Amino acid sequence: MSIDYLIMITKPMLQGAQMTVLLFFVAILTSLPLGFMFTLMARSAFKPFAWIANFYIYIMRGTPLLLQLLFVCFGLPILPVVGEYLVMDRFVAACVAFILNYAAYFAEIFRGGLLAIDKGQYEAAQVLGLSRWQTTRKIVVPQMFRIALPAVSNESITLVKDTALLYAVAVPELLHFAQTAVNRDFTIVPFFVAGIIYLLMTLLLTLFFKQLEKRYRFE
Template sequence: MRDVVGAYIWLLRGTPLLLQVFFVYYGLPNFGITLENFPAACIAFVLNYAAYFAEIFRAGIQSIDKGQYEGAKVLGFTYWQTMWRIILPQTVRRVLPPVSNEAITLVKDTALVYAIGLGELLRATKIAVSRDAVTSPFVVAAVFYLVMTYVLTKVFDKLEQRYSIYE
């Protein structure tokens, strides 16, 4: 199982998200699986970001000192009790910054669905620029992306403060 998960993570992190979106939308019909553009985009994003989040959480769990596991064992905790009550709460504190970075990247990566004809902010912007021969819609799109990333940044800042052990 570890090899399968390792191969999955290697494959999804090692290939561009746009290629994965194309594969899910255009490639899966060759295997008898046809999806509309929105579900295809969602599946591609979930598969891609799951690989990144798996690595973030793996690193977070491995960063916890082995003494924590040993202490839990001495106290008679089972493996699952150790994970849920001791390891994962500490892991969450450590992985919040990289998780917030990935969430912000996800918001920006949504522009890639334009490539399979799914309407989104960047597609609407390009249509407006082509129609009106002005570039101001690009500025408006940039402001929207900045506002979305600002909101996400503030939400994750609050979470980091809430789970911080130093403040």
Template structure:
């Protein structure tokens, strides 16, 4: 074993890491606002809409992410009538599955955060003459963020690890290249390198969210 071998193996794995990070960023940027929107729908006074939102969250959280990825990659094109219009590149289909899956988890996190806010906050804001929109933006959401940050951090770390599921649909991410190197060279080193890369990514996320929690704790 030499440093030359490690560097040779790391080159494609770093390319795979770019795909891993891009999938994470794409998923987190879209799933968080979508999740909050679903939370608002779950709290809607229009019961059919709330029921649909609750059912969506139940289905997405109650079925494996891998199954959802496989469905979006291989199942959508098989749907009658509209299937021919739902053929996407595998990375695009997988990204859709990630966004919709994690939006459901974030929706539950945000719902819990909103439920933790005392109802007196709404009444106090009303006394101060704030509109419902102003109350939500200036009073409720800042408090909710403080409450949900730890759970959001955990889900974000889980997301960076779940990107390894792209391996199942042959999207060349970090684990894909690690497995290819192991099969080719009959060496475990690529797996250890992949583990270190995942640990570094989760470390960055952990530090980022700790900084956010510290900032919001003083607000």
């Protein structure tokens, strides 16, 4: 194994990692607010909203992400009547599946954060004359964020690793190029290189969330 060979196999894998990173940012930036919305719906006094949100969370957490990914990519287009309007680019379909799946997990994380807030905080806000919206924005959400941050960090790292499922729907990401190199060269070295790239990505993400925890959790 030479340096030239490592450079040759690493270059396409880094190109595939760009797709991995893109999926990660699209999914995380969209599923976080969506998950919070489902948390609010699940806690709503309007029962139909609560039922819809809880049913959605149950379905998305109770079925494998791979199944959801395959359904969005290959199942939606063959639905009767509406299928022809649901045909998407493979990467777009993958983004939709990841967003819907992770929104359910973040919804449960945020629910746990809300439940951890002492009821006295709400009572104190009422004494101060704060509206429900002001209470949520100034008191509840900041505390919920601090409480939920470690779990959000863990779920975000899991998301980086789950992007490897793109391989199942033929989207050319990091693992795709690693597998191609293994099949072509009959060596497992590309798998080790791919593993190192994944470790570096998760390391950067871990360091980022550690800084967030230091800034918000203990200030």
